[in-house]
Amino acid sequence: DGGITQSPKYLFRKEGQNVTLSCEQNLNHDAMYWYRQDPGQGLRLIYYSQIVNDFQKGDIAEGYSVSREKKESFPLTVTSAQKNPTAFYLCASSIDHFGTHSNQPQHFGDGTRLSIL
Protein backbone atom coordinates (compact mmCIF):
# COMPACT_ATOMS: atom_id res chain seq x y z
CA ASP A 1 0.00 0.00 0.00
CA GLY A 2 1.18 3.54 -0.71
CA GLY A 3 1.92 5.74 2.25
CA ILE A 4 4.36 7.58 4.45
CA THR A 5 6.60 5.83 6.95
CA GLN A 6 8.17 7.67 9.83
CA SER A 7 10.74 6.15 12.13
CA PRO A 8 11.40 5.76 14.93
CA LYS A 9 8.07 6.10 16.73
CA TYR A 10 9.83 7.29 19.90
CA LEU A 11 13.24 8.94 20.15
CA PHE A 12 15.28 10.23 23.05
CA ARG A 13 17.97 12.86 22.74
CA LYS A 14 20.82 13.56 25.10
CA GLU A 15 22.16 17.04 25.70
CA GLY A 16 24.36 18.24 22.83
CA GLN A 17 23.34 15.41 20.56
CA ASN A 18 22.01 15.62 17.01
CA VAL A 19 19.25 13.15 16.14
CA THR A 20 17.71 12.34 12.78
CA LEU A 21 14.05 11.49 12.14
CA SER A 22 13.32 9.43 9.07
CA CYS A 23 10.48 10.02 6.60
CA GLU A 24 9.94 7.87 3.51
CA GLN A 25 7.04 7.98 1.04
CA ASN A 26 6.12 5.71 -1.85
CA LEU A 27 3.31 7.90 -3.19
CA ASN A 28 5.52 9.44 -5.88
CA HIS A 29 4.76 12.87 -4.41
CA ASP A 30 6.98 15.83 -5.27
CA ALA A 31 6.35 17.85 -2.11
CA MET A 32 7.23 16.83 1.43
CA TYR A 33 6.84 18.61 4.77
CA TRP A 34 7.92 18.47 8.38
CA TYR A 35 5.62 19.75 11.10
CA ARG A 36 5.99 20.07 14.82
CA GLN A 37 3.10 19.78 17.27
CA ASP A 38 3.23 21.15 20.80
CA PRO A 39 0.41 21.08 23.37
CA GLY A 40 -2.06 23.90 22.81
CA GLN A 41 -0.64 24.84 19.41
CA GLY A 42 -1.59 24.05 15.86
CA LEU A 43 0.79 22.23 13.54
CA ARG A 44 3.79 24.42 12.75
CA LEU A 45 5.85 24.02 9.61
CA ILE A 46 9.56 23.40 10.10
CA TYR A 47 10.78 22.78 6.54
CA TYR A 48 9.27 21.83 3.21
CA SER A 49 10.58 20.57 -0.08
CA GLN A 50 8.91 21.12 -3.43
CA ILE A 51 11.21 18.87 -5.40
CA VAL A 52 14.36 16.78 -5.08
CA ASN A 53 17.46 18.76 -4.07
CA ASP A 54 15.34 21.71 -2.99
CA PHE A 55 13.98 22.70 0.41
CA GLN A 56 12.68 25.86 2.07
CA LYS A 57 12.48 27.03 5.68
CA GLY A 58 9.09 27.05 7.32
CA ASP A 59 8.05 29.09 10.33
CA ILE A 60 10.30 27.44 12.93
CA ALA A 61 13.39 26.18 11.07
CA GLU A 62 15.99 27.30 13.63
CA GLY A 63 17.81 24.34 15.15
CA TYR A 64 16.70 21.93 12.42
CA SER A 65 18.17 20.77 9.13
CA VAL A 66 16.85 18.65 6.26
CA SER A 67 17.99 17.07 3.02
CA ARG A 68 16.12 15.88 -0.07
CA GLU A 69 18.54 13.75 -2.05
CA LYS A 70 15.86 11.31 -3.17
CA LYS A 71 12.23 11.94 -4.09
CA GLU A 72 10.98 9.41 -1.56
CA SER A 73 13.06 10.52 1.43
CA PHE A 74 13.05 13.72 3.54
CA PRO A 75 14.98 13.21 6.80
CA LEU A 76 14.89 15.82 9.54
CA THR A 77 17.87 16.40 11.83
CA VAL A 78 17.22 18.01 15.19
CA THR A 79 20.50 19.66 16.08
CA SER A 80 21.90 20.58 19.47
CA ALA A 81 21.04 24.19 18.61
CA GLN A 82 17.35 23.37 19.06
CA LYS A 83 16.97 24.13 22.74
CA ASN A 84 13.43 22.84 23.14
CA PRO A 85 13.18 19.76 20.92
CA THR A 86 10.61 17.84 22.98
CA ALA A 87 7.58 17.58 20.70
CA PHE A 88 5.63 15.38 18.32
CA TYR A 89 6.96 15.53 14.75
CA LEU A 90 4.82 14.79 11.71
CA CYS A 91 6.00 14.27 8.16
CA ALA A 92 3.63 14.81 5.24
CA SER A 93 3.65 14.77 1.46
CA SER A 94 1.48 16.08 -1.37
CA ILE A 95 1.43 15.70 -5.12
CA ASP A 96 2.96 19.13 -5.44
CA HIS A 97 3.31 22.25 -3.32
CA PHE A 98 0.28 24.33 -4.21
CA GLY A 99 1.21 24.27 -7.88
CA THR A 100 -0.87 22.71 -10.59
CA HIS A 101 -2.57 20.44 -8.07
CA SER A 102 -3.34 23.09 -5.47
CA ASN A 103 -6.47 21.30 -4.36
CA GLN A 104 -4.67 18.17 -3.30
CA PRO A 105 -4.53 17.20 0.37
CA GLN A 106 -1.46 16.37 2.39
CA HIS A 107 -0.80 12.76 3.42
CA PHE A 108 0.73 12.16 6.82
CA GLY A 109 2.91 9.63 8.59
CA ASP A 110 2.21 8.34 12.10
CA GLY A 111 4.69 10.72 13.72
CA THR A 112 7.78 10.56 15.92
CA ARG A 113 7.71 11.63 19.56
CA LEU A 114 11.04 13.16 20.61
CA SER A 115 11.98 13.57 24.26
CA ILE A 116 15.03 14.81 26.13
CA LEU A 117 16.95 12.44 28.39
Add this chain to the structure above:
Amino acid sequence: ILNVEQSPQSLHVQEGDSTNFTCSFPSSNFYALHWYRWETAKSPEALFVMTLNGDEKKKGRISATLNTKEGYSYLYIKGSQPEDSATYLCASHNAGNNRKLIWGLGTSLAVNP
Protein backbone atom coordinates in the same frame (compact mmCIF):
# COMPACT_ATOMS: atom_id res chain seq x y z
CA ILE B 1 -0.56 37.22 11.30
CA LEU B 2 -3.22 34.98 9.79
CA ASN B 3 -5.09 32.76 12.23
CA VAL B 4 -7.40 29.79 11.86
CA GLU B 5 -9.78 29.22 14.74
CA GLN B 6 -11.89 26.17 15.47
CA SER B 7 -14.82 25.82 17.85
CA PRO B 8 -15.72 24.22 20.07
CA GLN B 9 -12.40 23.00 21.43
CA SER B 10 -14.00 19.72 22.51
CA LEU B 11 -17.36 18.04 22.24
CA HIS B 12 -18.99 15.01 23.84
CA VAL B 13 -22.06 13.51 22.15
CA GLN B 14 -24.08 10.33 22.41
CA GLU B 15 -24.08 7.69 19.71
CA GLY B 16 -26.68 8.61 17.12
CA ASP B 17 -26.53 12.37 17.75
CA SER B 18 -25.73 14.66 14.88
CA THR B 19 -23.14 17.33 15.51
CA ASN B 20 -21.29 20.15 13.83
CA PHE B 21 -18.29 22.34 14.41
CA THR B 22 -16.82 25.48 12.93
CA CYS B 23 -13.59 26.58 11.32
CA SER B 24 -12.96 30.33 10.89
CA PHE B 25 -10.24 31.41 8.52
CA PRO B 26 -8.96 34.58 6.84
CA SER B 27 -11.24 35.41 3.90
CA SER B 28 -8.74 37.62 2.08
CA ASN B 29 -6.69 36.07 -0.72
CA PHE B 30 -8.25 32.70 0.01
CA TYR B 31 -7.15 29.63 -1.98
CA ALA B 32 -8.35 26.49 -0.19
CA LEU B 33 -9.66 25.08 3.07
CA HIS B 34 -8.60 21.61 4.22
CA TRP B 35 -10.35 19.33 6.74
CA TYR B 36 -8.56 16.38 8.36
CA ARG B 37 -9.56 13.71 10.88
CA TRP B 38 -6.92 12.63 13.39
CA GLU B 39 -7.64 9.55 15.44
CA THR B 40 -5.51 8.75 18.46
CA ALA B 41 -2.37 6.75 17.59
CA LYS B 42 -3.00 7.15 13.88
CA SER B 43 -1.94 9.63 11.22
CA PRO B 44 -4.14 12.58 10.20
CA GLU B 45 -6.43 11.62 7.32
CA ALA B 46 -7.67 14.08 4.73
CA LEU B 47 -11.44 14.51 4.58
CA PHE B 48 -12.02 17.42 2.22
CA VAL B 49 -10.24 20.17 0.32
CA MET B 50 -12.64 22.97 -0.58
CA THR B 51 -11.99 25.99 -2.75
CA LEU B 52 -15.19 27.60 -4.04
CA ASN B 53 -17.64 29.74 -2.10
CA GLY B 54 -20.75 27.70 -1.44
CA ASP B 55 -18.92 24.39 -1.89
CA GLU B 56 -20.52 21.45 -0.15
CA LYS B 57 -18.72 18.13 0.08
CA LYS B 58 -19.84 14.80 1.54
CA LYS B 59 -18.09 11.60 2.57
CA GLY B 60 -20.46 9.06 4.07
CA ARG B 61 -22.06 10.64 7.16
CA ILE B 62 -19.63 13.57 7.16
CA SER B 63 -20.23 16.72 5.14
CA ALA B 64 -18.73 20.20 5.00
CA THR B 65 -19.74 23.60 3.71
CA LEU B 66 -17.64 26.61 2.80
CA ASN B 67 -18.28 30.36 2.94
CA THR B 68 -15.22 32.16 1.59
CA LYS B 69 -16.77 35.64 1.76
CA GLU B 70 -17.18 35.54 5.53
CA GLY B 71 -14.38 33.05 6.18
CA TYR B 72 -15.98 30.03 7.78
CA SER B 73 -16.56 26.35 7.15
CA TYR B 74 -18.85 23.94 8.97
CA LEU B 75 -18.22 20.23 9.37
CA TYR B 76 -21.30 18.10 10.05
CA ILE B 77 -21.47 14.53 11.27
CA LYS B 78 -24.84 12.83 10.97
CA GLY B 79 -25.71 10.02 13.38
CA SER B 80 -22.36 10.02 15.22
CA GLN B 81 -20.75 6.65 15.90
CA PRO B 82 -17.99 5.80 18.43
CA GLU B 83 -15.56 5.37 15.54
CA ASP B 84 -16.07 9.07 14.71
CA SER B 85 -14.22 9.94 17.91
CA ALA B 86 -11.17 11.91 16.80
CA THR B 87 -9.73 15.40 16.56
CA TYR B 88 -10.93 17.27 13.49
CA LEU B 89 -8.43 19.77 12.10
CA CYS B 90 -8.91 22.48 9.54
CA ALA B 91 -6.20 24.39 7.70
CA SER B 92 -6.38 27.40 5.41
CA HIS B 93 -4.28 28.24 2.41
CA ASN B 94 -4.18 31.98 1.69
CA ALA B 95 -1.90 34.00 -0.54
CA GLY B 96 0.69 35.82 1.51
CA ASN B 97 1.29 32.79 3.71
CA ASN B 98 4.40 32.03 1.70
CA ARG B 99 2.38 29.14 0.27
CA LYS B 100 1.87 27.34 3.58
CA LEU B 101 -1.16 25.92 5.34
CA ILE B 102 -2.20 27.65 8.56
CA TRP B 103 -3.64 25.11 10.98
CA GLY B 104 -6.31 25.41 13.62
CA LEU B 105 -6.03 23.73 17.01
CA GLY B 106 -8.75 21.22 16.21
CA THR B 107 -12.05 20.11 17.69
CA SER B 108 -11.82 16.96 19.80
CA LEU B 109 -14.96 14.83 19.40
CA ALA B 110 -15.86 11.99 21.77
CA VAL B 111 -18.86 9.84 20.88
CA ASN B 112 -20.22 7.80 23.78
CA PRO B 113 -21.83 4.43 22.97
